[in-house]
Amino acid sequence: MASLEDEEFPSTPGKVKIERSHHHHGFVRQFSLVFSSNTGTMLIWALFLFALTASFLSFHQTGRTYSYFSWADRRWENEVRMSAQIQRPRGMSVLVTGAAGFVGSHVALALKKRGDGVVGIDNFNDYYDPSLKRARQAMLKRRGITLVEGDINDAKKLSKLFDVVAFTHVMHLAAQAGVRYAMENPHSYVHSNIAGLVTLLEVCKAADPQPSIVWASSSSVYGLNDKVPFSELDRTDQPASLYAATKKAGEEITHTYNHIYGLSITGLRFFTVYGPWGRPDMAYFSFTRNILQGKPITVYRGKDRLDLARDFTYIDDIVKGCLGSLDTSGKSTGSGGRKRGPALYRIFNLGNTSPVTVPSLVGILEKHLKMKAKKRFVDMPGNGDVPFTHANISSAQSEFGYRPATDLETGLKKFVRWYLSYYGYHGKYVK
Numbered sequence: 001m002a003s004l005e006d007e008e009f010p011s012t013p014g015k016v017k018i019e020r021s022h023h024h025h026g027f028v029r030q031f032s033l034v035f036s037s038n039t040g041t042m043l044i045w046a047l048f049l050f051a052l053t054a055s056f057l058s059f060h061q062t063g064r065t066y067s068y069f070s071w072a073d074r075r076w077e078n079e080v081r082m083s084a085q086i087q088r089p090r091g092m093s094v095l096v097t098g099a100a101g102f103v104g105s106h107v108a109l110a111l112k113k114r115g116d117g118v119v120g121i122d123n124f125n126d127y128y129d130p131s132l133k134r135a136r137q138a139m140l141k142r143r144g145i146t147l148v149e150g151d152i153n154d155a156k157k158l159s160k161l162f163d164v165v166a167f168t169h170v171m172h173l174a175a176q177a178g179v180r181y182a183m184e185n186p187h188s189y190v191h192s193n194i195a196g197l198v199t200l201l202e203v204c205k206a207a208d209p210q211p212s213i214v215w216a217s218s219s220s221v222y223g224l225n226d227k228v229p230f231s232e233l234d235r236t237d238q239p240a241s242l243y244a245a246t247k248k249a250g251e252e253i254t255h256t257y258n259h260i261y262g263l264s265i266t267g268l269r270f271f272t273v274y275g276p277w278g279r280p281d282m283a284y285f286s287f288t289r290n291i292l293q294g295k296p297i298t299v300y301r302g303k304d305r306l307d308l309a310r311d312f313t314y315i316d317d318i319v320k321g322c323l324g325s326l327d328t329s330g331k332s333t334g335s336g337g338r339k340r341g342p343a344l345y346r347i348f349n350l351g352n353t354s355p356v357t358v359p360s361l362v363g364i365l366e367k368h369l370k371m372k373a374k375k376r377f378v379d380m381p382g383n384g385d386v387p388f389t390h391a392n393i394s395s396a397q398s399e400f401g402y403r404p405a406t407d408l409e410t411g412l413k414k415f416v417r418w419y420l421s422y423y424g425y426h427g428k429y430v431k
Ligand SMILES: O=C(O)[C@H]1O[C@H](OP(=O)(O)OP(=O)(O)OC[C@H]2O[C@@H](n3ccc(=O)[nH]c3=O)[C@H](O)[C@@H]2O)[C@H](O)[C@@H](O)[C@@H]1O
Pocket: 177, 178, 179, 217, 218, 219, 220, 269, 270, 271, 272, 273, 281, 282, 283, 284, 297, 298, 299, 300, 301, 308, 309, 310, 358, 385
Protein backbone atom coordinates (compact mmCIF):
# COMPACT_ATOMS: atom_id res chain seq x y z
CA MET A 1 0.00 0.00 0.00
CA ALA A 2 2.76 2.38 0.94
CA SER A 3 4.52 2.20 -2.41
CA LEU A 4 1.34 2.80 -4.35
CA GLU A 5 0.62 5.68 -2.05
CA ASP A 6 4.02 7.16 -2.85
CA GLU A 7 3.51 6.89 -6.56
CA GLU A 8 0.13 8.50 -6.50
CA PHE A 9 0.74 11.15 -3.99
CA PRO A 10 4.36 12.00 -3.33
CA SER A 11 4.79 14.12 -0.26
CA THR A 12 8.04 15.93 -0.51
CA PRO A 13 9.25 18.92 1.48
CA GLY A 14 8.46 22.13 -0.29
CA LYS A 15 5.71 20.58 -2.35
CA VAL A 16 3.12 23.20 -3.17
CA LYS A 17 -0.20 22.62 -1.50
CA ILE A 18 -3.05 22.20 -3.91
CA GLU A 19 -6.28 23.70 -2.70
CA ARG A 20 -9.47 21.89 -3.62
CA SER A 21 -10.56 24.80 -5.81
CA HIS A 22 -7.39 24.66 -7.91
CA HIS A 23 -8.54 21.45 -9.49
CA HIS A 24 -11.64 23.16 -10.57
CA HIS A 25 -9.84 26.15 -12.04
CA GLY A 26 -7.43 23.91 -13.91
CA PHE A 27 -10.33 22.07 -15.38
CA VAL A 28 -12.09 25.22 -16.50
CA ARG A 29 -8.87 26.52 -18.02
CA GLN A 30 -8.39 23.31 -19.99
CA PHE A 31 -11.89 23.48 -21.25
CA SER A 32 -11.69 27.03 -22.49
CA LEU A 33 -8.53 26.11 -24.36
CA VAL A 34 -10.38 23.37 -26.15
CA PHE A 35 -13.21 25.66 -27.07
CA SER A 36 -10.93 28.36 -28.38
CA SER A 37 -9.38 25.98 -30.90
CA ASN A 38 -11.48 25.70 -33.98
CA THR A 39 -10.76 22.14 -34.91
CA GLY A 40 -13.71 19.81 -34.66
CA THR A 41 -11.41 16.89 -33.98
CA MET A 42 -10.14 18.60 -30.88
CA LEU A 43 -13.68 19.06 -29.66
CA ILE A 44 -14.56 15.45 -30.21
CA TRP A 45 -11.43 14.33 -28.47
CA ALA A 46 -12.16 16.64 -25.56
CA LEU A 47 -15.70 15.32 -25.24
CA PHE A 48 -14.44 11.77 -25.41
CA LEU A 49 -11.83 12.44 -22.71
CA PHE A 50 -14.41 14.21 -20.60
CA ALA A 51 -16.81 11.27 -20.82
CA LEU A 52 -14.00 8.89 -19.96
CA THR A 53 -12.97 10.92 -16.93
CA ALA A 54 -16.56 11.34 -15.77
CA SER A 55 -17.27 7.64 -15.95
CA PHE A 56 -14.01 6.89 -14.13
CA LEU A 57 -14.92 9.35 -11.40
CA SER A 58 -18.48 8.16 -10.97
CA PHE A 59 -17.27 4.58 -10.82
CA HIS A 60 -14.96 5.41 -7.95
CA GLN A 61 -17.03 8.18 -6.46
CA THR A 62 -18.10 7.56 -2.90
CA GLY A 63 -19.28 11.05 -2.15
CA ARG A 64 -15.83 12.23 -1.08
CA THR A 65 -13.89 14.78 -3.03
CA TYR A 66 -10.65 12.82 -3.31
CA SER A 67 -11.81 9.26 -3.19
CA TYR A 68 -10.64 8.66 -6.74
CA PHE A 69 -7.02 8.70 -5.60
CA SER A 70 -6.01 5.11 -5.34
CA TRP A 71 -4.33 5.55 -1.95
CA ALA A 72 -7.69 6.55 -0.65
CA ASP A 73 -9.78 3.73 -2.06
CA ARG A 74 -12.43 1.79 -0.17
CA ARG A 75 -9.96 -0.70 1.26
CA TRP A 76 -7.77 2.09 2.54
CA GLU A 77 -10.75 3.87 4.04
CA ASN A 78 -11.93 0.75 5.79
CA GLU A 79 -8.53 0.11 7.25
CA VAL A 80 -8.33 3.67 8.56
CA ARG A 81 -11.84 3.43 10.01
CA MET A 82 -11.08 0.14 11.72
CA SER A 83 -7.97 1.57 13.28
CA ALA A 84 -9.94 4.59 14.52
CA GLN A 85 -12.68 2.51 16.06
CA ILE A 86 -13.36 3.31 19.72
CA GLN A 87 -13.58 0.28 21.98
CA ARG A 88 -14.49 1.69 25.35
CA PRO A 89 -17.33 3.81 26.68
CA ARG A 90 -16.67 7.53 26.26
CA GLY A 91 -13.44 6.75 24.41
CA MET A 92 -11.80 9.01 21.86
CA SER A 93 -10.53 8.66 18.32
CA VAL A 94 -7.11 10.21 18.01
CA LEU A 95 -5.02 11.19 15.02
CA VAL A 96 -1.40 10.85 16.15
CA THR A 97 1.06 12.74 13.96
CA GLY A 98 4.65 11.54 14.09
CA ALA A 99 3.34 8.12 15.10
CA ALA A 100 6.46 6.35 13.83
CA GLY A 101 8.51 8.54 16.13
CA PHE A 102 9.70 7.86 19.65
CA VAL A 103 6.97 9.57 21.69
CA GLY A 104 4.33 9.12 18.98
CA SER A 105 4.62 5.34 18.82
CA HIS A 106 4.45 5.02 22.61
CA VAL A 107 1.41 7.29 22.90
CA ALA A 108 -0.36 5.53 20.03
CA LEU A 109 0.13 2.15 21.73
CA ALA A 110 -1.05 3.41 25.12
CA LEU A 111 -4.22 4.89 23.61
CA LYS A 112 -5.00 1.72 21.70
CA LYS A 113 -4.38 -0.39 24.77
CA ARG A 114 -7.01 1.42 26.78
CA GLY A 115 -9.58 1.17 24.00
CA ASP A 116 -9.28 4.44 22.13
CA GLY A 117 -9.23 4.60 18.35
CA VAL A 118 -5.89 5.59 16.84
CA VAL A 119 -4.68 6.46 13.36
CA GLY A 120 -1.09 7.54 12.83
CA ILE A 121 0.58 9.66 10.20
CA ASP A 122 4.32 9.98 9.65
CA ASN A 123 6.56 11.05 6.79
CA PHE A 124 9.34 8.57 7.69
CA ASN A 125 12.05 11.11 6.96
CA ASP A 126 15.68 10.12 7.33
CA TYR A 127 16.74 12.56 10.05
CA TYR A 128 17.67 9.35 11.82
CA ASP A 129 17.69 5.74 10.66
CA PRO A 130 14.21 5.17 9.13
CA SER A 131 14.46 1.41 9.76
CA LEU A 132 13.85 2.13 13.45
CA LYS A 133 10.69 4.02 12.44
CA ARG A 134 9.64 1.06 10.29
CA ALA A 135 10.17 -1.27 13.23
CA ARG A 136 7.95 0.95 15.39
CA GLN A 137 5.37 0.95 12.59
CA ALA A 138 5.40 -2.86 12.53
CA MET A 139 4.88 -2.87 16.28
CA LEU A 140 1.84 -0.58 15.92
CA LYS A 141 0.51 -2.68 13.06
CA ARG A 142 0.56 -5.80 15.24
CA ARG A 143 -1.68 -3.94 17.69
CA GLY A 144 -4.12 -2.93 14.97
CA ILE A 145 -2.94 0.64 14.46
CA THR A 146 -2.77 1.93 10.89
CA LEU A 147 -0.03 4.37 10.11
CA VAL A 148 -0.52 6.48 7.01
CA GLU A 149 2.60 7.60 5.22
CA GLY A 150 2.40 11.32 4.64
CA ASP A 151 3.70 14.73 5.56
CA ILE A 152 1.75 17.14 7.77
CA ASN A 153 2.31 19.72 5.03
CA ASP A 154 0.04 17.63 2.84
CA ALA A 155 -3.29 19.35 3.49
CA LYS A 156 -5.17 17.09 1.13
CA LYS A 157 -4.09 13.94 2.84
CA LEU A 158 -4.97 15.37 6.24
CA SER A 159 -8.40 16.54 5.06
CA LYS A 160 -9.02 13.15 3.56
CA LEU A 161 -8.29 11.54 6.93
CA PHE A 162 -10.81 13.87 8.56
CA ASP A 163 -13.33 13.00 5.83
CA VAL A 164 -13.00 9.34 6.70
CA VAL A 165 -12.84 9.68 10.49
CA ALA A 166 -14.38 12.32 12.76
CA PHE A 167 -11.35 12.49 15.03
CA THR A 168 -12.19 13.79 18.48
CA HIS A 169 -8.54 14.54 19.27
CA VAL A 170 -5.24 15.20 17.54
CA MET A 171 -2.02 14.30 19.30
CA HIS A 172 0.45 16.30 17.29
CA LEU A 173 3.96 14.95 17.74
CA ALA A 174 5.34 15.22 14.21
CA ALA A 175 8.25 17.66 14.28
CA GLN A 176 11.84 18.26 13.38
CA ALA A 177 13.48 17.56 16.71
CA GLY A 178 17.06 18.02 17.88
CA VAL A 179 18.65 21.17 19.17
CA ARG A 180 22.03 21.20 17.46
CA TYR A 181 20.92 19.94 14.01
CA ALA A 182 19.12 23.26 13.51
CA MET A 183 22.42 24.83 12.50
CA GLU A 184 22.91 22.23 9.78
CA ASN A 185 19.41 22.22 8.34
CA PRO A 186 17.44 25.24 9.52
CA HIS A 187 14.75 24.90 6.88
CA SER A 188 13.67 21.46 8.01
CA TYR A 189 12.58 23.12 11.29
CA VAL A 190 10.57 25.75 9.48
CA HIS A 191 9.07 23.09 7.21
CA SER A 192 7.82 20.79 9.96
CA ASN A 193 7.49 22.90 13.09
CA ILE A 194 5.99 25.99 11.49
CA ALA A 195 4.58 25.32 8.00
CA GLY A 196 3.46 21.80 8.91
CA LEU A 197 1.91 22.99 12.14
CA VAL A 198 -0.10 25.69 10.36
CA THR A 199 -1.30 23.22 7.72
CA LEU A 200 -2.44 20.85 10.43
CA LEU A 201 -4.21 23.65 12.33
CA GLU A 202 -5.97 24.80 9.17
CA VAL A 203 -7.32 21.30 8.62
CA CYS A 204 -8.38 20.99 12.27
CA LYS A 205 -10.05 24.38 12.14
CA ALA A 206 -12.07 23.35 9.09
CA ALA A 207 -13.01 19.92 10.42
CA ASP A 208 -16.57 19.53 11.66
CA PRO A 209 -16.60 18.68 14.49
CA GLN A 210 -13.26 20.25 15.32
CA PRO A 211 -10.88 18.02 17.28
CA SER A 212 -9.12 19.06 20.48
CA ILE A 213 -5.38 19.33 19.99
CA VAL A 214 -2.52 18.33 22.25
CA TRP A 215 0.96 18.93 20.86
CA ALA A 216 4.63 18.78 21.76
CA SER A 217 6.43 21.97 22.58
CA SER A 218 9.82 21.77 24.28
CA SER A 219 11.70 22.61 27.43
CA SER A 220 14.12 24.42 25.15
CA VAL A 221 11.71 27.39 24.95
CA TYR A 222 13.08 28.47 28.36
CA GLY A 223 16.33 29.23 26.56
CA LEU A 224 18.60 31.46 28.55
CA ASN A 225 16.14 31.67 31.44
CA ASP A 226 18.12 30.96 34.63
CA LYS A 227 15.38 30.99 37.23
CA VAL A 228 14.89 27.41 38.46
CA PRO A 229 12.85 25.32 38.42
CA PHE A 230 11.27 26.47 35.15
CA SER A 231 7.66 27.46 35.58
CA GLU A 232 5.17 27.94 32.75
CA LEU A 233 4.93 31.58 33.80
CA ASP A 234 8.64 32.26 33.28
CA ARG A 235 9.81 34.19 30.27
CA THR A 236 10.37 32.23 27.07
CA ASP A 237 11.47 35.01 24.77
CA GLN A 238 15.19 34.22 24.74
CA PRO A 239 15.52 30.99 22.74
CA ALA A 240 19.07 29.68 22.29
CA SER A 241 18.45 27.68 19.13
CA LEU A 242 16.32 27.87 16.00
CA TYR A 243 14.69 24.66 17.18
CA ALA A 244 13.57 26.38 20.38
CA ALA A 245 12.45 29.41 18.39
CA THR A 246 10.22 27.28 16.14
CA LYS A 247 8.66 25.58 19.19
CA LYS A 248 8.07 28.94 20.80
CA ALA A 249 6.55 30.15 17.53
CA GLY A 250 4.30 27.10 17.67
CA GLU A 251 3.02 28.19 21.06
CA GLU A 252 2.12 31.61 19.68
CA ILE A 253 0.63 30.21 16.48
CA THR A 254 -1.57 27.74 18.36
CA HIS A 255 -2.72 30.58 20.57
CA THR A 256 -4.10 32.45 17.58
CA TYR A 257 -6.00 29.37 16.39
CA ASN A 258 -7.45 28.98 19.85
CA HIS A 259 -8.39 32.64 19.97
CA ILE A 260 -9.90 33.00 16.51
CA TYR A 261 -11.34 29.59 15.76
CA GLY A 262 -12.07 28.11 19.17
CA LEU A 263 -9.68 25.15 18.88
CA SER A 264 -8.88 23.57 22.24
CA ILE A 265 -5.08 23.56 22.46
CA THR A 266 -2.69 22.05 24.96
CA GLY A 267 1.07 22.51 24.47
CA LEU A 268 3.38 20.18 26.37
CA ARG A 269 6.93 21.25 27.14
CA PHE A 270 8.78 17.93 27.18
CA PHE A 271 12.03 17.75 29.13
CA THR A 272 14.65 15.55 27.38
CA VAL A 273 12.55 12.41 26.98
CA TYR A 274 14.41 9.08 26.94
CA GLY A 275 13.65 5.36 27.00
CA PRO A 276 13.20 2.17 24.93
CA TRP A 277 12.61 2.77 21.19
CA GLY A 278 14.15 6.22 21.69
CA ARG A 279 15.78 8.64 19.25
CA PRO A 280 19.29 7.66 18.10
CA ASP A 281 20.31 11.32 17.77
CA MET A 282 19.98 11.92 21.50
CA ALA A 283 22.96 11.80 23.85
CA TYR A 284 21.96 8.80 26.02
CA PHE A 285 21.35 6.76 22.84
CA SER A 286 24.51 7.67 20.93
CA PHE A 287 26.60 7.36 24.11
CA THR A 288 25.31 3.80 24.55
CA ARG A 289 26.16 2.94 20.96
CA ASN A 290 29.65 4.41 21.21
CA ILE A 291 30.45 2.86 24.57
CA LEU A 292 29.46 -0.58 23.23
CA GLN A 293 31.58 -0.07 20.12
CA GLY A 294 34.56 1.16 22.12
CA LYS A 295 34.36 4.58 20.48
CA PRO A 296 34.94 7.83 22.35
CA ILE A 297 32.06 10.04 23.42
CA THR A 298 32.05 13.83 23.57
CA VAL A 299 30.85 15.29 26.85
CA TYR A 300 30.09 18.98 26.64
CA ARG A 301 30.91 21.28 29.52
CA GLY A 302 29.51 24.68 30.28
CA LYS A 303 31.11 27.96 31.35
CA ASP A 304 33.88 27.56 33.96
CA ARG A 305 33.89 23.82 33.21
CA LEU A 306 30.55 23.43 34.85
CA ASP A 307 28.74 20.18 34.06
CA LEU A 308 25.64 20.45 31.92
CA ALA A 309 22.48 19.03 33.43
CA ARG A 310 19.11 17.86 32.10
CA ASP A 311 15.79 17.03 33.72
CA PHE A 312 15.73 13.67 31.86
CA THR A 313 12.16 12.35 31.73
CA TYR A 314 11.23 8.71 31.18
CA ILE A 315 8.93 7.89 28.27
CA ASP A 316 6.22 6.18 30.36
CA ASP A 317 5.85 9.33 32.45
CA ILE A 318 5.56 11.44 29.31
CA VAL A 319 2.93 9.06 27.92
CA LYS A 320 0.90 9.47 31.11
CA GLY A 321 1.17 13.22 30.74
CA CYS A 322 -0.01 13.05 27.12
CA LEU A 323 -3.02 10.90 28.00
CA GLY A 324 -3.85 13.10 30.97
CA SER A 325 -3.77 16.13 28.70
CA LEU A 326 -6.03 14.49 26.12
CA ASP A 327 -8.49 13.44 28.84
CA THR A 328 -8.80 16.96 30.22
CA SER A 329 -8.61 18.96 27.00
CA GLY A 330 -12.33 19.67 26.73
CA LYS A 331 -13.98 20.39 23.42
CA SER A 332 -13.14 22.77 20.62
CA THR A 333 -15.95 25.26 20.15
CA GLY A 334 -15.70 26.44 16.57
CA SER A 335 -17.42 25.49 13.37
CA GLY A 336 -17.54 26.94 9.90
CA GLY A 337 -14.41 28.98 10.57
CA ARG A 338 -15.82 30.81 13.60
CA LYS A 339 -15.60 30.16 17.29
CA ARG A 340 -18.83 29.76 19.23
CA GLY A 341 -17.31 30.24 22.63
CA PRO A 342 -14.03 30.12 24.51
CA ALA A 343 -11.97 26.93 24.33
CA LEU A 344 -9.11 25.79 26.54
CA TYR A 345 -5.60 27.04 25.84
CA ARG A 346 -3.04 25.41 28.12
CA ILE A 347 0.71 24.92 28.39
CA PHE A 348 2.29 22.38 30.73
CA ASN A 349 5.81 21.38 31.66
CA LEU A 350 6.27 17.62 31.55
CA GLY A 351 9.57 16.95 33.28
CA ASN A 352 11.00 14.78 36.00
CA THR A 353 11.85 17.55 38.51
CA SER A 354 15.31 16.18 39.24
CA PRO A 355 18.08 17.26 36.90
CA VAL A 356 21.11 14.99 36.42
CA THR A 357 24.46 16.07 35.02
CA VAL A 358 25.71 14.63 31.75
CA PRO A 359 28.76 12.94 33.40
CA SER A 360 26.37 11.25 35.87
CA LEU A 361 24.29 10.06 32.94
CA VAL A 362 27.45 8.54 31.48
CA GLY A 363 28.24 6.93 34.85
CA ILE A 364 24.83 5.24 34.97
CA LEU A 365 25.24 3.95 31.41
CA GLU A 366 28.70 2.56 32.25
CA LYS A 367 27.20 0.71 35.17
CA HIS A 368 24.35 -0.81 33.18
CA LEU A 369 26.56 -1.67 30.22
CA LYS A 370 29.38 -2.90 32.45
CA MET A 371 31.81 -1.01 30.24
CA LYS A 372 33.89 2.13 30.62
CA ALA A 373 33.29 5.10 28.37
CA LYS A 374 36.13 6.90 26.64
CA LYS A 375 35.15 10.43 27.58
CA ARG A 376 36.35 13.52 25.74
CA PHE A 377 35.39 16.69 27.54
CA VAL A 378 34.78 19.62 25.24
CA ASP A 379 33.68 23.17 26.03
CA MET A 380 30.04 23.57 25.07
CA PRO A 381 30.06 24.87 21.51
CA GLY A 382 27.75 27.82 20.89
CA ASN A 383 25.32 25.70 18.94
CA GLY A 384 22.08 26.11 20.78
CA ASP A 385 22.58 24.12 23.96
CA VAL A 386 21.42 25.49 27.28
CA PRO A 387 23.41 24.72 30.46
CA PHE A 388 20.60 23.04 32.40
CA THR A 389 16.88 22.36 32.52
CA HIS A 390 14.64 21.73 35.50
CA ALA A 391 10.86 21.49 35.39
CA ASN A 392 8.32 22.75 37.85
CA ILE A 393 5.42 20.36 37.22
CA SER A 394 2.88 21.59 39.77
CA SER A 395 0.56 22.81 37.04
CA ALA A 396 0.31 19.41 35.29
CA GLN A 397 0.09 17.78 38.68
CA SER A 398 -2.94 19.75 39.78
CA GLU A 399 -4.63 19.66 36.37
CA PHE A 400 -4.44 15.92 35.67
CA GLY A 401 -2.41 14.31 38.45
CA TYR A 402 0.88 14.18 36.54
CA ARG A 403 3.52 12.62 38.77
CA PRO A 404 6.71 11.23 37.22
CA ALA A 405 7.57 7.83 38.69
CA THR A 406 10.81 6.73 37.05
CA ASP A 407 14.26 7.97 38.03
CA LEU A 408 17.12 8.10 35.52
CA GLU A 409 18.87 5.03 36.90
CA THR A 410 15.76 2.84 36.53
CA GLY A 411 14.77 4.32 33.19
CA LEU A 412 18.21 3.87 31.66
CA LYS A 413 18.26 0.27 32.82
CA LYS A 414 15.11 -0.34 30.81
CA PHE A 415 16.58 1.54 27.87
CA VAL A 416 19.79 -0.51 27.92
CA ARG A 417 17.82 -3.75 28.11
CA TRP A 418 15.81 -2.70 25.08
CA TYR A 419 18.91 -1.49 23.22
CA LEU A 420 20.70 -4.81 23.66
CA SER A 421 17.67 -6.81 22.62
CA TYR A 422 17.11 -4.65 19.56
CA TYR A 423 20.67 -4.12 18.31
CA GLY A 424 22.58 -6.88 20.07
CA TYR A 425 25.69 -6.47 22.13
CA HIS A 426 27.95 -5.52 19.27
CA GLY A 427 25.47 -3.22 17.67
CA LYS A 428 26.10 -4.83 14.32
CA TYR A 429 22.87 -3.46 12.92
CA VAL A 430 23.67 0.09 13.85
CA LYS A 431 24.47 2.31 10.91
O1 LIG B 1 13.91 19.01 26.36
C1 LIG B 1 13.71 19.19 25.18
O2 LIG B 1 12.73 19.78 24.80
C2 LIG B 1 14.69 18.67 24.17
O3 LIG B 1 15.40 17.59 24.73
C3 LIG B 1 16.38 17.04 23.90
O4 LIG B 1 17.42 17.99 23.73
P1 LIG B 1 18.68 17.91 24.68
O5 LIG B 1 18.29 18.14 26.08
O6 LIG B 1 19.71 18.79 24.09
O7 LIG B 1 19.06 16.34 24.57
P2 LIG B 1 20.36 15.62 24.06
O8 LIG B 1 20.66 15.99 22.67
O9 LIG B 1 20.19 14.17 24.35
O10 LIG B 1 21.51 16.21 25.00
C4 LIG B 1 21.50 15.98 26.40
C5 LIG B 1 22.71 16.60 27.04
O11 LIG B 1 23.88 15.93 26.58
C6 LIG B 1 24.81 16.87 26.08
N1 LIG B 1 25.54 16.24 24.95
C7 LIG B 1 24.93 15.94 23.80
C8 LIG B 1 25.60 15.32 22.78
C9 LIG B 1 26.94 15.02 22.93
O12 LIG B 1 27.61 14.47 22.05
N2 LIG B 1 27.54 15.35 24.11
C10 LIG B 1 26.89 15.95 25.13
O13 LIG B 1 27.47 16.23 26.18
C11 LIG B 1 23.99 18.07 25.65
O14 LIG B 1 24.78 19.23 25.70
C12 LIG B 1 22.89 18.07 26.70
O15 LIG B 1 23.34 18.76 27.83
C13 LIG B 1 15.81 16.64 22.57
O16 LIG B 1 16.83 16.21 21.68
C14 LIG B 1 15.02 17.74 21.93
O17 LIG B 1 14.40 17.27 20.76
C15 LIG B 1 14.00 18.18 22.93
O18 LIG B 1 13.19 19.14 22.42
